[in-house]
Amino acid sequence: MTTTLRDTIAAAFRAAIDRAAADLDWPAEARDAAIEVERPGDPAHGDLASSVALRLAKPLRKPPLAIAEAIRDRFPASEVVATVEVASPGFVNVRLDPRWVVRQADAITSAGADFGRTKALAGQRIQVEYISANPTGPMTVANARGGPMGDVLANVLAFMGAEVTREFYLNDRNTQIDVLGRSVALRYRELHGEKVEIPADGYPLEYVIDIAQRIRDHEGDRYIGMSLDEQARAFAPKAVDIVAHEWLPRAAERFGMHFDVWTRESTFMDSGYVGDTIKELRARDAIEDRDSAVWLKSKELGEDIESVVIRSDPGHTPTYLGIDIAYHRHCLVERGFDRKVDIWGANTHGHMRRMRTALTALGLIDRWDVVIYQYVKFMHEGVLAKMGKRTGRILLLEDVIDAVGVDVARWFFLQSSPDRTLDFDFELAVRQSSENPAYYVQYAHARIASIFRTAADRGLTTASADTSILTSPGDAVVVKALLRFPELVQDVMERRAPHLLTGYALELAGMFHAYYKDHRVVGDDPALSRARLRLVEAVQVTLKQVLGLLGISAPETM
RNA sequence: GCCCCCAUAGCUCAGCGGAUAGAGCGACGGCCUCCGAAGCCGUAGACGGGCGUUCGAUUCGCCCUGGGGGUACCA
Known part of the structure; x- marks a missing residue:
C-alpha cells in the first residue's frame, strides 16, 4: 500500500x-x-x-x-x-462504496506486516540521535522522555523505507564529568574512613557511592595517597565507563530501545576534526577571533547572541557547541548520512539556534531536523519538581519500568505531544497502571487472538473468506478506520508527532470493542463467520502494526 | 528585557482553519445462560481573557494573564 x-x-x-x-x-x-x-x-x-x-x-x-x-x-x-x-x-x-471498503480487509491481511509500509524514503540514510544524556549517572525519567519519541520516529522512518541508524551521543569529557570524578573521589575517601562533605555543585546521590565502591572492590586502596585532583582525574573515566557501558545501555535495552551506535564526544576532541571544522567555518566567514577565544559570528548571521566555539584557556579546548558542530558535520559529510534527526530537550533551545546558524554557514541546514520536547517534571515530596542529578532529585527510569512494566511506561511517554511539559506522578502512574490505556489497546489485540482460538476449535479459518457478504454498516465503519493507518504514518513523520499513534491505537481499539459487542464473529453461519474473521484479522494486523511502531507488545493473551 | 513551549471536563491528556470539541481516570446509573466484563451502553462535566484575519477560529496573528524552559569561554 x-x-x-x-x-x-x-x-x-x-x-x-x-x-x-x-x-x-x-x-x-x-x-x-x-x-x-x-x-x-x-x-x-x-x-x-x-x-x-x-x-x-x-x-x-x-x-x-x-x-x-x-x-x-x-x-x-x-x-x-x-x-x-x-x-x-x-x-x-x-x-x-461500502463494497470496496470491506474488500480492503482482504488487502490489509494479505499485506500483513507490510500494511502501511512505503518506499517514500527508500535509499535515504538517516541518523536519529536521541536521549544523549550526560553520562553522569543512571537514566532518569527526565532523560528518558526523548527515548520513546526518537525510537518511534526511527521506527516510522524505517517503515517509510529509510535506512536508519539510532545513535546515542555521549558527552563523556567535560566539566560535568570532572565534577562527577571529584564526587566519586570524595566517596572513595569516605569508604576509607575519611569524613567528607559533598559540595553544593557535586553529585550527592547514592549511585556515586556505588561507583566508588566498585573502584574500591577492584583496585583497593591504591589511590588513597593521591591528591583529590589526581583522584578525580583517575576516577572520572572509570565512572563514565560504568555509566556509559553498563547503566545507560541497560536502561535503554530494558526500555525497548536498541542503539546501533554509541558515539563519544571525546573522539572528536582528539581527532582534529573540530579544528578542521572551524577552518571550514572560517573559510565561510562565520568565525571571528576575539579575547583569545574563537567565536561563531552568530549575531552577524541573524541570532541575538554570539557564542564561543574554542575557549581562551591555555589548551584552547573546544566548547560543547564547537564539538557538536564538528560532530554534525562529521555525520553529514564524512559518515554519509543524508539526514540527521536530533531529539532534544527544551533546555537545548539556545544551543539549537546556534547549531542552526553554524549548519547554515556550512551549507548543511537542509539535512538537519531537530525535535524539541518540553521538560519532564515529577512529584517530589508532594510538589511538582524539576529533576536534577546535582540537586539530588531524580526518578530513575528503571524504577518506573519495575513498577509499571515497559509497555505502560512507553505508553506514558508516547501519549502526549512533545510540545507539552510532562508531569510524572509516580504514585499515580503505579495506581493507574492497571487501568492504563495501553492495556485497552493490547486487550483488543488479545481478544481477537482469542476469537481465532475459538474459531480454530470449531474448524473455522479465513480461507476462502468472502468479504463481499459483509453488508452491515458496522463492518465498513471498522475497515474505514483501518484505512487511516497509512495516512497516520505520513502524519507522524510530517508533524514529527509520535503521540498521534497512541491516539489512533486507542480509537482503533475502541472501534473494535464496540464492533465485537454488536457483531457475532464466530456464529452459526460459516460463510459469515469466515468473512467476519477476515475483518477482525485485518483489525489485528493493523493493531499489531501500530503497536509495533510504538514498540509496545501485541500479546495473544493477557 | 528578549526568545521558545504550554493553558481544553474535577484530574491526566487528544483534537489536520471547517459543519454537534473527544478519550482515559474519577462520579452516578445500567449490561455477562452466547466468540475474553482488562469490555460495552448511558448521565453530569471544558476551549484562561481581549482584539483581529476569515464565509467559518479551540486551531492562524497581536496584546493581556498564568505556568515552564532558554538567554554561559555548563552541557
Whole structure:
C-alpha cells in the first residue's frame, strides 16, 4: 500500500477541478489550489470531504455552491466512491462504496506486516540521535522522555523505507564529568574512613557511592595517597565507563530501545576534526577571533547572541557547541548520512539556534531536523519538581519500568505531544497502571487472538473468506478506520508527532470493542463467520502494526 | 528585557482553519445462560481573557494573564 485513501480522493478532486477549469474557463488559481481532504466528524457528511470549493470562491469570484456542484458533476467515477454530494455552504462530501471498503480487509491481511509500509524514503540514510544524556549517572525519567519519541520516529522512518541508524551521543569529557570524578573521589575517601562533605555543585546521590565502591572492590586502596585532583582525574573515566557501558545501555535495552551506535564526544576532541571544522567555518566567514577565544559570528548571521566555539584557556579546548558542530558535520559529510534527526530537550533551545546558524554557514541546514520536547517534571515530596542529578532529585527510569512494566511506561511517554511539559506522578502512574490505556489497546489485540482460538476449535479459518457478504454498516465503519493507518504514518513523520499513534491505537481499539459487542464473529453461519474473521484479522494486523511502531507488545493473551 | 513551549471536563491528556470539541481516570446509573466484563451502553462535566484575519477560529496573528524552559569561554 503506497497510496493512501486520502491521496486517492485528493487526486480525484484534482481531476474534477481540472476538468471543471477546462470546461468553465476557470482561471489558473483553480489548478493551483491546495486540496485538503478531511474526515468529517458527522457521518451524515460522508466519509471524506473537502472545503476546496469554499477556498476557491474568492479567486474564482463565484458562489462556493456553484463551484462545489461543478466539481461534483465532474468527479471521476471509480469503484472507490459511491456518491458525491454538495452541502451548504460549499462542502463536497464523498461517500465510499461500502463494497470496496470491506474488500480492503482482504488487502490489509494479505499485506500483513507490510500494511502501511512505503518506499517514500527508500535509499535515504538517516541518523536519529536521541536521549544523549550526560553520562553522569543512571537514566532518569527526565532523560528518558526523548527515548520513546526518537525510537518511534526511527521506527516510522524505517517503515517509510529509510535506512536508519539510532545513535546515542555521549558527552563523556567535560566539566560535568570532572565534577562527577571529584564526587566519586570524595566517596572513595569516605569508604576509607575519611569524613567528607559533598559540595553544593557535586553529585550527592547514592549511585556515586556505588561507583566508588566498585573502584574500591577492584583496585583497593591504591589511590588513597593521591591528591583529590589526581583522584578525580583517575576516577572520572572509570565512572563514565560504568555509566556509559553498563547503566545507560541497560536502561535503554530494558526500555525497548536498541542503539546501533554509541558515539563519544571525546573522539572528536582528539581527532582534529573540530579544528578542521572551524577552518571550514572560517573559510565561510562565520568565525571571528576575539579575547583569545574563537567565536561563531552568530549575531552577524541573524541570532541575538554570539557564542564561543574554542575557549581562551591555555589548551584552547573546544566548547560543547564547537564539538557538536564538528560532530554534525562529521555525520553529514564524512559518515554519509543524508539526514540527521536530533531529539532534544527544551533546555537545548539556545544551543539549537546556534547549531542552526553554524549548519547554515556550512551549507548543511537542509539535512538537519531537530525535535524539541518540553521538560519532564515529577512529584517530589508532594510538589511538582524539576529533576536534577546535582540537586539530588531524580526518578530513575528503571524504577518506573519495575513498577509499571515497559509497555505502560512507553505508553506514558508516547501519549502526549512533545510540545507539552510532562508531569510524572509516580504514585499515580503505579495506581493507574492497571487501568492504563495501553492495556485497552493490547486487550483488543488479545481478544481477537482469542476469537481465532475459538474459531480454530470449531474448524473455522479465513480461507476462502468472502468479504463481499459483509453488508452491515458496522463492518465498513471498522475497515474505514483501518484505512487511516497509512495516512497516520505520513502524519507522524510530517508533524514529527509520535503521540498521534497512541491516539489512533486507542480509537482503533475502541472501534473494535464496540464492533465485537454488536457483531457475532464466530456464529452459526460459516460463510459469515469466515468473512467476519477476515475483518477482525485485518483489525489485528493493523493493531499489531501500530503497536509495533510504538514498540509496545501485541500479546495473544493477557 | 528578549526568545521558545504550554493553558481544553474535577484530574491526566487528544483534537489536520471547517459543519454537534473527544478519550482515559474519577462520579452516578445500567449490561455477562452466547466468540475474553482488562469490555460495552448511558448521565453530569471544558476551549484562561481581549482584539483581529476569515464565509467559518479551540486551531492562524497581536496584546493581556498564568505556568515552564532558554538567554554561559555548563552541557
